Amino acid sequence: MSKVIYTGTTNTTGGRDGASRTSDGRLDVKLSPPGSSAPGTNPEQLFAAAWSACFLSAIGRAAAERQLRVPADAAVSAEIDLVSNDDGGYVLQARLNAKLPGIETDLAKSLVERAHQLCPYSKATRGNIAVELNAA
Template sequence: MTKLRAPPISLLERYHGDGFQPLYTATVRVTGGEAEHARASGVARSDDGNLHVDLRLPAALGGDGGGTNPEQLFAAGYAACFHGALSLLATRADIPIPGASVAVTVAFGRDPDDGLFMVTADVTIDLPGVERDIAEELVRNTERVCPYAKMARQGIASVVALAD
């Protein structure tokens, strides 16, 4: 079995180019399932087959639960990305962060501007054994590097198009 390892800190080297340079692309297709509604009974599958998740409406939204939901998936992605960026920056700065954890709380709710829907995300970082001032600087730097944090702060480039 191959030993798992962190990505190289060379990922932190700055890119200089005219446009976005993709390093990895993932595609996940969601279908509606039994209720023909992805949030209620959908299935999410990645193009490489590594992700296959049953989606279910949480009880708080009137569903039966019994599966994951988009908010959990977003929280997991955000937390993993932030933790990864945090680890890279800590390694580069030679700051050990054993036991570090990142928790992301995503809330689905009503948007006061249009009366429809929005999500919020709160990120909590635990860095046991790291001095507070060092931890705060590391977190602020991570917030500038993590693509999910940048997306939450600045928005995301997105194209919505009907399939041919």
């Protein structure tokens, strides 16, 4: 490993029915199970937010490698599914949907593929969960 650039630290109590707070207090959220009407968000939504933010930045880096700029209205939506499997446990699967207005479809797909190689969240999940990449 190389030099650590940043460490994000959270403390969570109560699991999916609890709360999570970062060490600097900038994030302080109530948690609730997926599909619940209880107040709060769930881990899958938090993971989707984090991955989509990182992935959009990785698209920007992929574009910069080609001396291109990502449009200001570019966006990535991440869909994280919590799936029950045959052994009674759970797994995740994901879809990353990139919208790159004004960028030709083949180029957009190429940037998304490259971003998937660059993004730390994509690297962390590679080979561990099914991931579908989409570009428009």
